[in-house]
Amino acid sequence: MPFGPEHEPPSEWMELNMGPQHPSTHGVLRVRLKLDGEIVRDADADVGYLHTGFEKSFEDKTYTQGITFSDRMDYLAPPINNVGFVSAVEKLMELEVPPRAQAIRVLMMELARISSHELWLGTAGLDLGVYSGFFYAWRDRELVLDLNEAYSGVRMMTSFTRVGGVAWDLPEGWLEQLQRFIDVMPGRIDDFEAMLSDNPIWHQRLKGVGVLSRQDAIEAGVTGPMLRASGVDYDVRKAFPYCGYEQYDFEVPLGTAGDCYDRYRLRVQEMRESLKILQQVIDTLPGGPWLTSDRKVALPPRSELSKSMESVIHHFRLVSEGFKGPLGDVYAFVESPRGELGFYLVSDGTNKPYRMKVRPPSFCNLQPLRQLVKGVLVADVIAIMGSMDFILGDVDR
Amino acid sequence: MTVTASTSLVERLGERFKQALQESSDFRGDLSIVVDPAALVEVARYLKDEEGFDYLLYATAVDWPARVPRFTVIWEVRSLENKTRIRIKTTATMPDPHVPSLTSVWPATNWHERETWDLFGIKFDGHPDLRRLLMPDTWEGHPLRKDYVSFGEPVIFSDQKLEGLEPDAIRG
Numbered sequence: 001m002p003f004g005p006e007h008e009p010p011s012e013w014m015e016l017n018m019g020p021q022h023p024s025t026h027g028v029l030r031v032r033l034k035l036d037g038e039i040v041r042d043a044d045a046d047v048g049y050l051h052t053g054f055e056k057s058f059e060d061k062t063y064t065q066g067i068t069f070s071d072r073m074d075y076l077a078p079p080i081n082n083v084g085f086v087s088a089v090e091k092l093m094e095l096e097v098p099p100r101a102q103a104i105r106v107l108m109m110e111l112a113r114i115s116s117h118e119l120w121l122g123t124a125g126l127d128l129g130v131y132s133g134f135f136y137a138w139r140d141r142e143l144v145l146d147l148n149e150a151y152s153g154v155r156m157m158t159s160f161t162r163v164g165g166v167a168w169d170l171p172e173g174w175l176e177q178l179q180r181f182i183d184v185m186p187g188r189i190d191d192f193e194a195m196l197s198d199n200p201i202w203h204q205r206l207k208g209v210g211v212l213s214r215q216d217a218i219e220a221g222v223t224g225p226m227l228r229a230s231g232v233d234y235d236v237r238k239a240f241p242y243c244g245y246e247q248y249d250f251e252v253p254l255g256t257a258g259d260c261y262d263r264y265r266l267r268v269q270e271m272r273e274s275l276k277i278l279q280q281v282i283d284t285l286p287g288g289p290w291l292t293s294d295r296k297v298a299l300p301p302r303s304e305l306s307k308s309m310e311s312v313i314h315h316f317r318l319v320s321e322g323f324k325g326p327l328g329d330v331y332a333f334v335e336s337p338r339g340e341l342g343f344y345l346v347s348d349g350t351n352k353p354y355r356m357k358v359r360p361p362s363f364c365n366l367q368p369l370r371q372l373v374k375g376v377l378v379a380d381v382i383a384i385m386g387s388m389d390f391i392l393g394d395v396d397r
Numbered sequence: 398m399t400v401t402a403s404t405s406l407v408e409r410l411g412e413r414f415k416q417a418l419q420e421s422s423d424f425r426g427d428l429s430i431v432v433d434p435a436a437l438v439e440v441a442r443y444l445k446d447e448e449g450f451d452y453l454l455y456a457t458a459v460d461w462p463a464r465v466p467r468f469t470v471i472w473e474v475r476s477l478e479n480k481t482r483i484r485i486k487t488t489a490t491m492p493d494p495h496v497p498s499l500t501s502v503w504p505a506t507n508w509h510e511r512e513t514w515d516l517f518g519i520k521f522d523g524h525p526d527l528r529r530l531l532m533p534d535t536w537e538g539h540p541l542r543k544d545y546v547s548f549g550e551p552v553i554f555s556d557q558k559l560e561g562l563e564p565d566a567i568r569g
Contacts, residue, residue: 048531055516056541091425218477221453221505234477328424331454331473331484344473346459359455367508396531 027392050396058356062322074394076116079108080336082161088332088343099286101165102243110274115144116337117267124386164292206261210384220368224339229255229262236335248280260387322351362390429484441502450474456509458517466490495520516541
């Protein structure tokens, strides 16, 4: 359906700009609403206000340099972006990642999932007037950021992966800190649920709002909790396990109604499942190296540089020009808090990606906004947009 | 993370579409086919209705300035039930690159094709709403083309005159 001046609505309709600086758009999304009184007749999402040209920038940087771009796209789950990016390169290079590196990646990714869902709970609640929830969610998310900082030195943009492993081993005392987090979180999620799950206002605002049927969800190409809330059992961690997810025992919660409330319930449930995974990783954490010993792609340890000329050469070549990939194109994907995050990498045999296409889950989840908001009240648009959990950095790249 | 669609799928496609299926490859477990643009919609329809590829992952393009045809346009789809994936490629030639739109088969490709039009300048025939998506409507040029300079502000040295510089030179 075209949306332009040639399709002028009846004169009593009003066009309203929601955004780009509206607080509930979580970033800079502009939605042009056509209103018939309080009822939305049509909507057009204008994205791109946060377009940063990451896909173009990838083409100018070596594979290792590209890692720091990846976490700036979906800035609420940087570790998952890091892993998604390097897994595309690893697939191209046919690299094996040591088990300990995989376990560390899983730890960081599940922490990111929890922190992202916490942030979502806080802000989506804030949009609907649950002010207190925001403070609790922020307090708990802080614990994850502390863990990020203790591991990588950075609270958000961790850039902790390297092609073939991770940059550092876990620091001393980190696992104990993580264990305290795992112990304290279930009670805090219970508190959150006590506040919201049976709250009549929360029910009224979310139940039956923004319903996406199973068929529509697949047609619209939505992914992650939005797809699962509509009853489609698809989670990359289960369907195509990566980083050793097949070893861990966890459930993929599914919804039935496909409404905003199901999406809320699913995310809370997913946080509990992530805690289960974290505990299992701690219990089974393998030893050994955390970076591949393939010197063609991974830097030699510092200690070798003073002893081996070979290592110095490798170090110099990797730092100055990186490594070259074979000709070909691959698609690698991981499960981000928002759904399937994919990286389509085309290599022309040089040390830089020839083309790097990101399949951002937020972009795919935002697309059906128009069909979801047609015919609803303006206030429900806020609830629906909140339940989509899109990150504009991820949409616009 | 290896996901292989069975090779017999390629055989079935080859049998049915003959010359329209120009090429197929299996690289690192990713199955790709190259399809003649004229038969693209038909192949897509077949893949969706009879092979169960119901879920569109993304659509995009790759620019190869030295090649003829210059652009490769790509749609990647998945069958949620069979857990298989196939990458459909077709080509577009300069000076007026255009390919058929697959919005009639997978509606979810709508925004992906808009983005590809926006960033590569490839037209999708039959797309219901082909407007720029990420760049402003007034933008000139298509940033992801290889001949579009990605960075570099024109610098004015002391021996140069200001009026000699085109302010929009970097837009390519």
